[in-house]
Amino acid sequence: MMGRGHGMPQGMSMPQAAAGGGMMGQDHAMPSGMNMPRTAFSEAEMSMHRAMMMATDVNTQRTWARKMIAHHRGAIAMSQALLESDAPDPEARRMAQAVVDTVTPEIAELESWLERHPA
DSSP: OEETTTTEETTOOHHHHHHHOSOTTOOOOOOTTOOOOHHHHHHHHHHHHHHHHHOOOSSHHHHHHHHHHHHHHHHHHHHHHHHTTTOOOHHHHHHHHHHHHHHHHHHHHHHHHHHHSOO
């Protein structure tokens, strides 16, 4: 039985549901035509989330900047995973390249801001 309509089995805590997927009995296979190996994205996502969790600083502004840098680096890694794949759609490839091109200078801007605003 699912609890409170949130997709978690009744009696299961949020961390337990997150660790086990929380959506028991559901097939999470990728639709046909989406054969990108999960590992390419999984590694980028896990790395990004770890970096974001560790990106804390002495004040809210510096913490925000560090978390955004980690988030942007994750976006680049996921975009590169798509670009290095056999993804045939030119629009998807164009968007992935646009992400890389857009957030790379934003990372430099955030890093520069951190240097100008020491703790």
